[in-house]
Amino acid sequence: MTEVKKIAPALCGWTGEIDIPGDKSISHRSVMLAGLGSTPVHIKNFLHAADCLSTVGVMRALGTRVDFLKEDELTVTGRGFRGLSEPASILDAGNSGTTLRLMIGLLAPQPFFSVFTGDASLSRRPIGRVLRPLSAMGARIYGRSDNNNLPLSIVPTGRKLNGITYDSPVASAQVKSAVLLAGLYADAPTSVTEPFVSRDHTERMLTGFGIRVERTGRSVHIFPPEHEEEYRPPEEITVPGDISSAAYFLVGASIIAGSRLLLKNVGVNPTRTGILDILNEMGAHISQRNERTSGGERMADLSVEAADLHGVRFGADIMPRLIDEIPILAVAAISAEGDTVITGAGELRVKETDRLHAIATEFGKVSQGSVEELEDGLVIHGKRPVHGGQVDSHGDHRMAMSLAVLGAAAGGIDIEDPSSVNISYPSFFTQLERLSKASEE
Numbered sequence: 229m230t231e232v233k234k235i236a237p238a239l240c241g242w243t244g245e246i247d248i249p250g251d252k253s254i255s256h257r258s259v260m261l262a263g264l265g266s267t268p269v270h271i272k273n274f275l276h277a278a279d280c281l282s283t284v285g286v287m288r289a290l291g292t293r294v295d296f297l298k299e300d301e302l303t304v305t306g307r308g309f310r311g312l313s314e315p316a317s318i319l320d321a322g323n324s325g326t327t328l329r330l331m332i333g334l335l336a337p338q339p340f341f342s343v344f345t346g347d348a349s350l351s352r353r354p355i356g357r358v359l360r361p362l363s364a365m366g367a368r369i370y371g372r373s374d375n376n377n378l379p380l381s382i383v384p385t386g387r388k389l390n391g392i393t394y395d396s397p398v399a400s401a402q403v404k405s406a407v408l409l410a411g412l413y414a415d416a417p418t419s420v421t422e423p424f425v426s427r428d429h430t431e432r433m434l435t436g437f438g439i440r441v442e443r444t445g446r447s448v449h450i451f452p453p454e455h456e457e458e459y460r461p462p463e464e465i466t467v468p469g470d471i472s473s474a475a476y477f478l479v480g481a482s483i484i485a486g487s488r489l490l491l492k493n494v495g496v497n498p499t500r501t502g503i504l505d506i507l508n509e510m511g512a513h514i515s516q517r518n519e520r521t522s523g524g525e526r527m528a529d530l531s532v533e534a535a536d537l538h539g540v541r542f543g544a545d546i547m548p549r550l551i552d553e554i555p556i557l558a559v560a561a562i563s564a565e566g567d568t569v570i571t572g573a574g575e576l577r578v579k580e581t582d583r584l585h586a587i588a589t590e591f592g593k594v595s596q597g598s599v600e601e602l603e604d605g606l607v608i609h610g611k612r613p614v615h616g617g618q619v620d621s622h623g624d625h626r627m628a629m630s631l632a633v634l635g636a637a638a639g640g641i642d643i644e645d646p647s648s649v650n651i652s653y654p655s656f657f658t659q660l661e662r663l664s665k666a667s668e669e
């Protein structure tokens with residue numbers, strides 16, 4: 229039987245303070261990059277969620293020692309810059325595109341054989357975008373004959389990969405990071421140019437680990453270390469809160485009357501803050517306090533209170549800075565005055581599910597005619613009535629959480645397949661229910 233989660237309406241505003249769990253992208257990278265060192269790295273505020281645990285499983289299978297001290301705190305001890313070892317069995321990336329794509333980049337230059345698998349959703353997602361540049365570097369990666377897809381095998385080449393200059397057709401941090409990680413072991417520097425700059429956590433973390441990485445405009449250049457000792461992980465990494473997780477509360481508190489929330493220690497890396505720019509343009513009341521930098525990443529506390537939102541237009545240029553926030557921005561748009569037009573969002577069709585189609589279908593079930601699906605975007609008509617009903621998460625964590633906020637702000641909603649939230653935010657429903665309960669008291 230399909231699992232269904234009932235979301236109650238918030239009867240009055242969301243108030244108080246909440247802690248946002250660690251950033252998913254930075255958590256993945258902290259374990260991967262710490263695993264290439266030879267000294268223990270203590271990672272704090274790690275995101276203990278299914279996707280990041282896929283990365284932990286893969287790194288352990290490659291000989292890296294990972295010890296959890298608490299759910300969100302661990303030490304990672306590698307065996308050195310060339311210390312990864314051949315896995316005894318097939319590596320499983322689960323639902324995680326970041327694990328699969330970044331690890332392919334890291335494994336392509338290694339002198340051993342490895343095979344990757346993943347779940348049904350990951351097996352449908354494009355991988356050619358990573359294989360093309362890696363093949364140009366000389367990597368030997370083979371997938372299923374129909375679509376070069378999972379399972380994939382990575383075969384040692386017997387020589388160093390070539391440094392390349394790659395002009396990527398997609399603005400994707402996963403593609404860029406895969407090429408940079410392969411470039412870390414290449415025979416010469418590697419450059420990647422993107423149509424628009426995507427999240428730059430890999431570049432920042434590598435710089436913090438002693439690797440020379442330079443940016444010129446939309447291009448990033450990595451210089452492989454001449455001596456292994458140049459690769460020096462820090463003793464400690466504190467992962468900032470995930471702005472993509474904060475987004476559900478930023479939007480919920482903006483549209484539920486009487487709300488006033490403080491979200492502490494949220495990452496505000498400029499390549500991730502498109503959600504703040506668009507919400508502010510829509511008329512939201514969000515402010516940043518206590519700004520600081522930790523491990524090369526900017527953090528701040530965000531305060532948000534309810535406001536009257538209005539529709540906006542945005543497109544391809546801002547997309548990489550809010551790529552994961554379109555489902556929750558659609559919730560803001562449905563509550564706003566006027567129309568919101570989103571274009572240049574074709575990448576959403578190849579996420580955990582086709583998110584453009586999923587938003588149009590599921591939002592349409594509880595608010596008929598409010599969302600029109602475009603080939604590369606959405607038109608959302610604001611202030612149409614939203615009624616209760618049963619909707620489907622499509623097995624996609626960001627759909628499940630966005631639909632929950634939509635329901636909490638309206639008359640409640642029932643969500644099929646809610647456990648997908650475990651991919652990035654296992655405590656989401658508990659935090660949401662606590663806010664909604666507090667608002668009833």
Ligand code: S3P
Nearest residue numbers: 253326399400401402403551552
């Ligand atoms: C991620 C990059 C983005 C994003 C994903 C995490 C990363 O994907 O959607 O959730 O950690 O590099 P693309 O780079 O493929 O757009």
